[in-house]
Amino acid sequence: MSPSPRPLLACVEVGGGGIQTVLLDGPAAEVLPGAHRPAGAALLIAVPGLITGSRVLAASNLGWYDVDPAEQLGLAGPAGLVLNDAEAAALGESALRGGTDLTYVGLGTGVGGATIADGVITGANLLGHGGSFGDRSCPCGRTGCLETVAGGWALPDPVTRYEDVATAIATAVRDEPLATAALVVVAGGLSRRHPGLVQAVAGALPDRLVEASAAPAGAKSAAAWGLAAAWDRVAEAVA
């Protein structure tokens, strides 16, 4: 039996700053504001929170605790797949580069880190809540987390001292045993608004290749492509 063709994928990315849907039809992508599930499309969701199966156990930025995300979004469920947003974005950066191994650094309100090897997530919830970067307390309860010097909530707006932020990120990457990939992708809303930050991280990590997100213009992140890659992997396993 030949594999059935991939359906239209409605990839919904939920963030503190808004919701975006990327419709993936083969290689074609259409970016829409808000949450959408066209008839016949498979629903895939990325959420900044702790996921188990197709439920969101906790997404504190959204006030979601043990919920069905499709229901919260007012869409017909259940979702075919739900992933943490940083993990989906990290998978997507790899998928958009043909499956490259990489370390993902997501700079937004918080700092999300993940590692990808051979197309799968090998480390999650990395970087943001570790390290000893000063004496500022973090909402997580620790003191001196990377987030207290590199998270959007902790930085002045506009961000001015790129070098200080970049040095801290470079230290966190070097100190993370799982973050050994040659490629480091610096993505997220903060890096989009401040492209100089990516260059500063490149300067602070001269032994690595440091790149900005490969997500197409208009998409908030590569999460949709990560959801699609994870979906393909599940479909392959079932076939």
Ligand SMILES: [Zn+2]
């Ligand atoms: Zn913390």
